[in-house]
Amino acid sequence: MSEPELIVRFTAEDAARELRADVRAGLTEDPKWLSPKWFYDAEGSELFERITELPEYYQTRAEQQILQRTAMDIAELTGAGTLVELGSGSSEKTRLLLDALRKHGTLRRFVPLDVSGSALRAAVDAIALDYPELQVRGVVDDFTSGLAALDAGTDRLVAFLGGTIGNLLPAERADFFASIRAALQPGEWLLLGTDLVKDPDRLVRAYDDASGVTAEFNRNVLRVLNRELRADFAPEQFRHVALWNAEQEWIEMRLRAERPMRVELADLALTAEFAEGEEIRTEISAKFRRERVRDELATAGFELRHWWLDDAGDFALSLAVAR
Template identity: 80%
Template sequence: MSEPELIVHFTEADAARDLRADARAGLTDRPKWLTPKWLYDAAGSELFERITALPEYYQTRAEHNILTRHAVEIAEITGAGTLVELGSGSSEKTRLLLDALRKTSTLREFVPLDVSESALRQAVTAIAVDYPELRVRGIVGDFTTELAAVPAGQGRLVAFLGGTIGNFLPAERARFLAAVRSSLRPGEWLLLGTDLVKDPRRLVQAYDDAQGVTAEFDRNVLRVLNRELDAEFDADAFEHVARWNAEQEWIEMRLRASRAMRVPVAGLGLTVELERGEEIRTEISAKFRRERVAGELADAGFELSRWWLDEGGDFALSLATAI
């Protein structure tokens, strides 16, 4: 077994800088907002793992269903020599792709990219043990800005799973997909997971579960600000709100102040004023139709090659080739 590599392009200092910039921009804007990536500290990641097992939250199970049924087909179509995973986390779902590509005997290298050095270090170590024939090179970086760090490989397949693309605003999605395309050669591949438009009641329930786990996940971002920016948010004084925006076809997660408050944020040298009932948007999660996915991929320089649904028709995996 070759030793896994870990290439660090995004340090704790970089994360602290970005958090300060994002928090200042969002908390001084009207209406207020926070970037969803700050939901995922260690506590937030643990809460999200609990969310994926909830009965209301179908996305993880649906995507796993598609990969279970079609991973071998994906491997045979792409013949990928290098698998790149963006936002890899623990890389658990990617093992289905790794196993399929192992069967086709084309894969030589696995390159996971994630912003969390600790999570990525654990993932690359585990993958290197279980797939000793692979070269494993982890990249610690923000996949929205560090795509240029992805090394050239043999017939690369980039996997961006979990429906995370839905957390981007439309203009951000366009920039991201264009950046992915610019990092690939013609004929290389993108595998994209997207949640689909469906009954709004089901969507709202998926983001506002009966056990209140998602509410705790949402409020956790305030605890991140308290810890990292010496803020004084009373997280329990905020109500979690999940709302379907029919015009934009996305879910919005918000934190609603239960009372008027003035919140010092010493790390930014500012005081945030909130009226009773004022909301801070913490996440959007766009839902898609096939024509939108195909159109946005085409605009970025991809051609949609395959479109797979889970058995319930809730979620889609798209396989697109760079043209």
């Protein structure tokens, strides 16, 4: 078994610098916003795992159902020798793809890319142990900028699963798809998971579950700022809000101040004022139609070749080739 590698291109210092810049920008704009990337400290990651098991949150189960049916088709269609995964690393969905590509006989290399060095190290070690014939090379970097630094190849499959693409604004998605296309050669592949437009009430319930786990996940971003920036947010004084934006076809998660507040962020030398009822947008989660996925991929230089749905038609997995 070859030793797994871990290449660090995004350090803790880089993350701290980016956090400071993001928070200063977001809390000085009107309306205020915070990036969803800061949800995922250890507690936030644990809360998100609990979210994926909730009855209201169908996305993880739906995507897994599709992959259980199509992984061998994906292996045969792509013949990929290298699987590049953005996020995740050692999840069951990843292993469905690894198993299918190994069975097909083409897979030689697995390259997971994630911004969290600790999570990625655990994923790399677990995969290397269970797939000893694979060369495993983890890259610690931001998935929106790290692809350009990936080693060149001609038989790569890039997987971006979980519907995470929906967290990017339209202009950010366009840049992201363009960066993937720039990193790939013609004939290489992108496997993309997208949540689909559906009944708004059902969507809102998926982001505002009855047991309150998503509310705690949302408020956790304030705890991250308290710890990392010496802020004095009172998270329990912010109400979790999930809304459907029909014009944009996305869910918005917000935190609503339940009273007037003045929050000090000592490390930024910044004071953030909140009126009663004022909100911070913490996440968008865009929902898609096939036409939008096809058109956005085409603009970036991909051709949509396959489109698979779960039984309920809730979620889509698309396979596109670089032109």
